[in-house]
Amino acid sequence: MNIQTSISHDQSLMRMSGRFDFNAHKVFRETYQQLLDNSAVKSLTLDLSQVEYLDSSALGMLLQPKEKADALNKVIRLQNCSQLAKDVLAIANFDKLFDIS
Amino acid sequence: MRILAVDDTRANLVLLQAMLKRAGHEVVTAENGEQSLEVFEIEAPDLVLMDVMMPGMDGFEAAQRLQQMASPRWVPIIFISAAATEEYYIKGHQSGGADYLFKPINQVILNTKIEAIKRIVDMQNTLANQNKVLQEYVEKDEEERRISRHIMEHMAESKGLDDPLIKYMLSPAEQFSGDVLCAARSPSNRLYLLIGDAVGHGLAAAINTIPISGTFYPMVYKGFELPTIGRELNRRIKETMPTGCFVACGIVMVDPMESYVEVWNAGLPTFYCIDSFGNVMDTFESSQLPLGVLSGSQYEVESQIVPYMPGNQIVVFSDGLIEAENSEQEFFGVERLLSCLNHPENRMDDIKHALEEFLGDEKPHDDVTLALIDMPFQDQISSYAIEARSEQATPQAGIEETDDIQWQTSFHMGAEEIKNLDLTPMLLSVITQFKGVESHNQKLFLILSELLNNALDHGLLELDSSLKTGPDAFETYLNARHERLAAMTQGYIVISARKIRLHDELILRLTIEDSGKGFDHKKVLENAGESVQMHGRGIKLVQQLCRGMKYSETGSSVTVDYTLDHLV
Numbered sequence: 289m290n291i292q293t294s295i296s297h298d299q300s301l302m303r304m305s306g307r308f309d310f311n312a313h314k315v316f317r318e319t320y321q322q323l324l325d326n327s328a329v330k331s332l333t334l335d336l337s338q339v340e341y342l343d344s345s346a347l348g349m350l351l352q353p354k355e356k357a358d359a360l361n362k363v364i365r366l367q368n369c370s371q372l373a374k375d376v377l378a379i380a381n382f383d384k385l386f387d388i389s
Numbered sequence: 390m391r392i393l394a395v396d397d398t399r400a401n402l403v404l405l406q407a408m409l410k411r412a413g414h415e416v417v418t419a420e421n422g423e424q425s426l427e428v429f430e431i432e433a434p435d436l437v438l439m440d441v442m443m444p445g446m447d448g449f450e451a452a453q454r455l456q457q458m459a460s461p462r463w464v465p466i467i468f469i470s471a472a473a474t475e476e477y478y479i480k481g482h483q484s485g486g487a488d489y490l491f492k493p494i495n496q497v498i499l500n501t502k503i504e505a506i507k508r509i510v511d512m513q514n515t516l517a518n519q520n521k522v523l524q525e526y527v528e529k530d531e532e533e534r535r536i537s538r539h540i541m542e543h544m545a546e547s548k549g550l551d552d553p554l555i556k557y558m559l560s561p562a563e564q565f566s567g568d569v570l571c572a573a574r575s576p577s578n579r580l581y582l583l584i585g586d587a588v589g590h591g592l593a594a595a596i597n598t599i600p601i602s603g604t605f606y607p608m609v610y611k612g613f614e615l616p617t618i619g620r621e622l623n624r625r626i627k628e629t630m631p632t633g634c635f636v637a638c639g640i641v642m643v644d645p646m647e648s649y650v651e652v653w654n655a656g657l658p659t660f661y662c663i664d665s666f667g668n669v670m671d672t673f674e675s676s677q678l679p680l681g682v683l684s685g686s687q688y689e690v691e692s693q694i695v696p697y698m699p700g701n702q703i704v705v706f707s708d709g710l711i712e713a714e715n716s717e718q719e720f721f722g723v724e725r726l727l728s729c730l731n732h733p734e735n736r737m738d739d740i741k742h743a744l745e746e747f748l749g750d751e752k753p754h755d756d757v758t759l760a761l762i763d764m765p766f767q768d769q770i771s772s773y774a775i776e777a778r779s780e781q782a783t784p785q786a787g788i789e790e791t792d793d794i795q796w797q798t799s800f801h802m803g804a805e806e807i808k809n810l811d812l813t814p815m816l817l818s819v820i821t822q823f824k825g826v827e828s829h830n831q832k833l834f835l836i837l838s839e840l841l842n843n844a845l846d847h848g849l850l851e852l853d854s855s856l857k858t859g860p861d862a863f864e865t866y867l868n869a870r871h872e873r874l875a876a877m878t879q880g881y882i883v884i885s886a887r888k889i890r891l892h893d894e895l896i897l898r899l900t901i902e903d904s905g906k907g908f909d910h911k912k913v914l915e916n917a918g919e920s921v922q923m924h925g926r927g928i929k930l931v932q933q934l935c936r937g938m939k940y941s942e943t944g945s946s947v948t949v950d951y952t953l954d955h956l957v
Contacts, residue, residue, distance in 0.1 A: 310589055343755075344708075348588040348633035351682060355632045379708075380637065380656045381678045 289339075291319050298330035305338030310345040320353040330362055337368035347380050354385065365389070390507060391415045393434035395425040395451065396469070397443040405438060405469075405494065412500050422446025422454075429455055429464075435510055436503065439486075441470035441477065449484040456485040463513060465506045469494065534592065538564060541595055544602060549573040554580055554643065556737040557760040560753065567594025568707050568756040571602050573609040576834030578646060581609045581618075582762055585638040585680075586657060586707040590756055597634050597681075600625040612814040612834045615642045615651050619680075619690035626681035635681040639673075640692075641703050641762050646927070649863065650703065650764070653692035655679055658708050658723070665700040667730035696863045699766040702733065709755035713744060716751055736761055786937040788898075788948050789891060796823060797887030804880050807845065812882075813838040820886050825953050826897065832934050833897070833951065839927035840901045840947055841882065846870060848905030848945055849880045880904045888953070895954040896936065900946065907943030 289312035292303045300323040304316075323332055332353060336342070350366075357364040365387040369377065377383060392414050396402040402418055409416045417432045419425035421443050429437070437455060441448035452466045468481040471492040481489045487509070488502050549572035550557055559570055569585040583605050587597035604625050608618045619640060626636055637656030644650070654660055656679030662671035676691050706726070713721040721744060729739040740759060800816060817834055821827045846852045850873040852866065885900040932938050937950040 344586070344637070345589045348635060351633045351635070379658065379675050381675060384678055385682065 300329045301333045303335040308339045308342040308346040332364050334366050335368050336373045390435040393417050393437045395419045396440040422451035425451050437466045452484045554763045560757040562756050563591045565592045565595035566756045568758040569598035571605050576612045576831040580643045582641045584705045585636050587636045613811050616690035617811045623680045623688045624685035635679040637679040648697040651692050651694050661704045665733045701764045703762040706759040709757040713753040788937050788939045791889050793890040795888040799885035802882045836931050839931045844882050844901050844903040847908035848903035893956045897951045900948040902946040907945040910940040910944040
């Protein structure tokens with residue numbers, strides 16, 4: 289998986305592409321940690337538009353930045369979810385946890 | 390470095406030794422090929438400087454022998470020769486030499502070559518050390534896996550899955566399964582089946598399933614309700630597992646006696662209820678977050694209740710089944726699964742064959758789990774019913790007063806407690822602590838839960854037992870019950886238990902009294918006789934299990950005597 293990041297004002301963005309599964313674990317964690325640890329950043333948006341595949345480990349990984357963001361009082365949201373991503377998120381009822389668009 | 394210098398000419402050897410010592414090396418020597426092998430074995434040098442032309446075993450042969458001795462380690466050997474020919478140079482390398490030096494030896498070139506070799510030796514040593522660490526790691530890992538597998542296999546109780554109502558398949562993608570399937574019967578003979586799918590697969594996922602079976606079995610055996618079990622499972626997983634480790638989970642509860650089925654799906658693919666022709670009668674979509682995401686206080690279990698329809702079957706499975714991929718990157722999918730259900734007797738085999746055929750040589754990339762739960766016709770289930778029906782068919786004795794009390798206790802449960810607690814298992818867990826009571830757990834569970842249900846339904850909630858007959862009776866009744874229970878703000882139930890000695894019997898006397906206006910208990914008993922499908926037969930069963938039973942005139946209080954033991 290590839291992750292591109294950008295920060296504008298207090299908003300940060302992670303644009304992910306490729307397969308989002310357990311192999312993406314390390315790069316995903318390092319990236320969101322760095323963004324959320326930045327004190328200027330108030331929100332983190334995960335853009336899933338280029339994600340070709342995501343499995344249940346990916347869902348598990350999404351919970352980690354969620355927990356960290358909640359603890360730091362920062363906002364986290366998912367955007368541009370593909371239909372596949374939406375389906376996977378819906379089965380797990382993650383729409384109850386995340387702001388998904 | 391420790392260097393072995395080999396030369397048959399003593400003067401050359403002395404010269405070489407001096408040069409090496411000057412460069413700070415430790416030197417051992419040999420004066421011919423044979424001797425070089427002995428010294429090599431004893432001194433284990435890092436590098437060998439080998440003269441080529443020696444009487445007996447020449448340098449090339451000695452070099453080859455040394456390499457064989459040291460194998461699989463590679464020994465750096467530098468040949469020294471006066472013959473600076475191409476042929477010698479090639480032969481030197483072919484014999485396993487690392488480099489070639491020509492006489493007379495130049496100190497600077499010698500030092501440079503040794504330095505170059507040292508870098509290779511250092512690299513080789515580092516690699517060897519890493520390899521050793523890695524090898525140890527692999528061995529340790531294998532051993533740990535062996536132990537883990539043993540523990541997991543012995544922890545998973547599979548005997549509950551042998552239930553005649555269940556057919557199942559479990560097929561892990563790796564050595565360990567991240568899917569879990571458990572089944573058990575409650576004291577009132579309800580069947581509970583749990584299916585779980587932990588994030589990922591392999592050992593890490595399998596570990597996530599440990600708290601599940603460890604929580605599920607004891608709670609079912611104690612008779613807790615599905616929502617209570619679900620909440621506790623969520624709490625245990627949330628508390629024990631790191632963030633990101635969650636378990637999609639579902640429970641199907643079949644109660645053939647009370648004629649209903651309760652289904653809960655948190656994060657798994659939709660479950661299906663199908664009739665004997667394979668038509669989909671009901672679907673049970675995932676309505677909630679998987680276990681281990683929300684903390685205990687935030688998690689409410691939302692289950693669905695449907696009537697027990699003999700001949701129907703519930704189909705539950707993990708996503709590994711419908712996402713099994715063939716070589717054309719197609720998923721097995723729900724459509725294919727549902728098309729395998731036309732023959733009720735062969736469904737499991739038909740699904741297995743269809744999956745095998747679909748996959749061809751491919752292997753599923755995730756754990757595949759599937760279970761079918763039967764709803765047999767009534768005449769088939771009578772054999773599973775509590776065997777006590779004929780056992781205590783003694784004529785009903787009256788409730789006789791006595792002062793011979795061995796112990797007694799009572800509980801007052803207010804409206805909030807009645808709403809939020811699973812009263813029967815909770816009270817029973819206290820009562821069964823007393824000596825001689827535990828072995829009657831199953832029958833007492835039935836008695837207590839029936840009496841408590843009557844006190845709640847007819848006493849506090851004032852549900853008319855006539856609601857239980859007629860079309861759609863079941864749903865009407867449950868809906869009314871649900872609404873009134875939610876609205877209840879006052880009222881109480883008092884449960885008293887005492888162990889008494891009466892004539893030659895040890896008796897557990899239970900009195901259940903509610904704050905309701907009372908109800909026509911005679912009618913409840915009559916209805917019980919008529920209805921086969923619906924609620925109410927329970928009270929008849931209580932009568933059969935107990936030595937005596939007496940309702941107060943209004944119906945708001947009932948006392949039963951249960952014989953624990955006969956004194957000889």
